[in-house]
Amino acid sequence: MGYKLNEKLESMQAYKPIEGDYRVRLDANESFILPDSKLKAAIRKRLESLAFNRYPDPLAGELCDLAARYYGSEPENITAGNGSDELISIIVSAFLSKGDTLLTFSHDFSMYAFYAHVFEARLLQMSKREDLTIDFEKAAELCKNENVKMVIFSNPCNPTSLGAGKDEILKFIKEVPSLVVVDEAYMDFMGQSLLEHINEFDNLIILRTMSKAMGMAGLRLGFAVARQEFSQALKKAKSPYNVNAVSQAIACEIFSRPLYIENSINKIIASRDSLLKEFKRLEKDTSGKLKVVGGQANFVFAKAEKAADLFEYLKAGGLIIRLFDPYIRVTAGRNSENSEVITSIEEFYTGR
Numbered sequence: 212m213g214y215k216l217n218e219k220l221e222s223m224q225a226y227k228p229i230e231g232d233y234r235v236r237l238d239a240n241e242s243f244i245l246p247d248s249k250l251k252a253a254i255r256k257r258l259e260s261l262a263f264n265r266y267p268d269p270l271a272g273e274l275c276d277l278a279a280r281y282y283g284s285e286p287e288n289i290t291a292g293n294g295s296d297e298l299i300s301i302i303v304s305a306f307l308s309k310g311d312t313l314l315t316f317s318h319d320f321s322m323y324a325f326y327a328h329v330f331e332a333r334l335l336q337m338s339k340r341e342d343l344t345i346d347f348e349k350a351a352e353l354c355k356n357e358n359v360k361m362v363i364f365s366n367p368c369n370p371t372s373l374g375a376g377k378d379e380i381l382k383f384i385k386e387v388p389s390l391v392v393v394d395e396a397y398m399d400f401m402g403q404s405l406l407e408h409i410n411e412f413d414n415l416i417i418l419r420t421m422s423k424a425m426g427m428a429g430l431r432l433g434f435a436v437a438r439q440e441f442s443q444a445l446k447k448a449k450s451p452y453n454v455n456a457v458s459q460a461i462a463c464e465i466f467s468r469p470l471y472i473e474n475s476i477n478k479i480i481a482s483r484d485s486l487l488k489e490f491k492r493l494e495k496d497t498s499g500k501l502k503v504v505g506g507q508a509n510f511v512f513a514k515a516e517k518a519a520d521l522f523e524y525l526k527a528g529g530l531i532i533r534l535f536d537p538y539i540r541v542t543a544g545r546n547s548e549n550s551e552v553i554t555s556i557e558e559f560y561t562g563r
């Protein structure tokens with residue numbers, strides 16, 4: 212009985228999503244839209260003829276063809292992953308060797324640092340500016356001076372909901388010797404995608420997901436879009452049957468309906484815009500106790516006085532959001548959900 216976990220495992224903590232039954236869940240940037248009856252019927256039909264006894268297509272060929280069409284790319288530039296989460300893991304493990312330097316920013320998506328730890332990369336976390344934007348000139352200097360092998364960031368950013376413009380990022384990619392991984396999980400809500408530029412650089416990988424704009428977080432499907440050489444490398448490095456047959460089949464039905472996707476995105480953007488408007492109104496009405504930072508993704512990020520108390524107050528009322536003390540992040544939900552949260556925040560600050 213002398214076996215001991217190594218230090219790496221000892222120091223890790225399991226990811227804990229917020230548990231419990233809440234009336235309103237605006238904590239995970241999920242979509243509030245479920246498939247309509249037509250889409251559901253098509254999915255049912257697909258699943259009826261699925262060869263459950265067979266391993267799935269290892270390269271998810273049909274899906275990558277359809278995804279390529281949707282993303283305005285070519286099938287040979289697409290790799291499907293079991294969530295973009297898995298793709299982050301594959302990219303960090305395969306493109307970095309132990310001890311290689313990975314540059315991330317703070318705040319940004321926590322999984323980047325997580326995988327750096329798991330695969331024993333050297334992690335550099337550069338702070339963002341006061342206003343939570345990225346100083347790309349400073350980042351480029353770091354890349355050159357610190358022998359950075361890979362940079363990864365989300366654009367627009369989770370959790371800040373701020374996005375950097377296309378030109379600024381293109382300039383950065385051109386300037387640095389590092390591999391640049393741009394996680395565009397929320398780009399459908401901002402419209403500054405770099406997808407059309409993948410073949411102009413030898414150091415760019417773009418990540419997309421079906422979890423946010425397409426409302427399919429339960430499927431676990433993400434895509435890496437990159438020049439062919441990178442796609443081939445990713446396909447070599449991934450486990451062979453990484454995307455299950457059920458997810459492949461359902462995702463094909465979604466991508467066959469670009470209008471359905473467009474409608475969903477428009478609904479989510481409308482919800483985000485109205486949530487943002489209400490936040491800005493609260494900013495005035497609370498004399499700045501609440502201060503909006505960003506609203507370019509499908510959520511609003513704001514600095515909140517007594518953020519932890521506010522979080523508990525909402526939770527006690529059955530409303531769950533995400534706390535990044537002293538900030539809060541609220542996903543754009545149904546109108547009724549947004550109103551409930553806004554009303555409760557207002558109550559918390561004004562006592563009305």
Ligand SMILES: *Cc1c(COP(=O)(O)O)cnc(C)c1O
Pocket residue numbers: 240293294295296297320365369394396419420421422423428431432433
């Ligand atoms: C939600 C999210 C993803 C999506 O991850 P999946 O594994 O595809 O569900 C990726 N990156 C960021 C920054 C996210 O917030």
